[in-house]
Amino acid sequence: MSDDEEYAKLLEGTILEVPKAKRPRKSAEPAPEPELVGLQSSRLRLFKHGGRLPFNVVAALLELGHKYNIEVIRQEALSRMKTCFCHSFATFRASVTFGTVVRGSEGHRYAEMALFTPVLEVIPTQDAIRAVNVIRLVKQTSMLPMALYLCTMVPAATLATGVMRPDGGYDTLSQEDLIRCIDARTTLAMRTCRKRETIWYSRWWRGVDAMCGSSRACREAVAVKMKAEREARTIFPTAHPLASLAPEIRTLSLCAACLEAMLAAEVEETRFVWEKLPADLHLDVPEWNATLTK
Template structure:
């Protein structure tokens, strides 16, 4: 017997998921899902009496065996019966995954709409909105959980989520990308073989794009000195050359130079060092703007890079 969902009154049905029994009002679920309503209508109408140890018998109740995990079913019941068909304030990846998969299975459209909106708000198509996020994934998630987002996007037919989600998968190390992660019910969430291959190729191309953006920012100081209102072209030119050489020559920085996450803020790469250098304010701004310019171009090409058609 589930301690959270065990109704004792009204026209109820017992949902049996694995070794856990849930007692809920059938009309409350039928209102959200015509699929569940049809399943309930097909159940025998005759009373059934079942005794639990140390409990009185359950009489006149319908029983429905379902092949969902208790963990997934609990998330669905919580959303429908406690949250009015909405997600919790800060949903974990298991909640979002359960609502997407069971919402699709039982055609609970309100849940599917809310899941899609939550994922589209984070794994968005707008570069400015993406850049404003504090992290690659929603609060409390890990980058590897983007694997689940990719699978949800395909399940729900939301291609706009895929480019950003696949780019986040590229930030996951190779072992995690292949093995995926374990869900709350013990099953594993993994990418399909085609998406693993797609991520391997995308990671290389995005790393190359990041390197090109950094080189582009430093490459043409002489031509840009007038536009940047440079106060000391020689000093700024020498400082830029020194910074770029030091960045490329350091083993630690070579890893950053081809970072697997291609859309980090300018300061992550060189912004802090530029601030501490003798480069003037005008050239500092110019470097950042030139880097972001190439970042935006890479972002705009992201659907083509990952091989996903996104309308608009």
């Protein structure tokens, strides 16, 4: 077992042990809670770990900090989680990156989508359901839209049955949250298609012609992309309208003015998806901020 795996299990409460006492304990003196001993130790290690931590470690800290009412632990864990499960579009753009991680055992490796911030790594298929439950536990409702959004990317069978934890238990969604995710999957799929259609078609051209350095070449480059989109008839396996199209846009041979305009249109379309996200998930989040500034 690697050091990271042992650390994660320690925080999950599966191998917590109380160190042997250096002096005899009086019979009336209560034994320390094993989880609390592990929590104090893990806090020191968290302070030393300034980089990115896996979600299960941070979630375990938050659960234990909440259980024992240790505010400093709770706040440390929350501050990391809020870099990913944020309510501000500006924070989302500044800190969240979508990428992949390689999972599986030797001989059966596969890539899976993940979210990265400077201090947190989240793998939706294993972490999203637990994230919703932890967020509800600590009553941080402004973090729910992003957590439930990630749940919509989880396979239907996993949504229905839950995800097994290291201790053998299961993280499952409440019936109410499960219905939210099922309803939102269709809406988010439509938003994914609508965003791509808007970007690859006419909207971003408005007002650009006068500044375009090579109008014919730029239009031809986009026309080739549009044709490829139509002919591919791609069915996206996961509705993911918050995913940036900037990498695809940058592959086109566009002049500087058209590239800037198209990238700006992509940001605006993503911002619109963000603005509608709480409503798409049937949530009321007064703090939700869809502006480009914090």
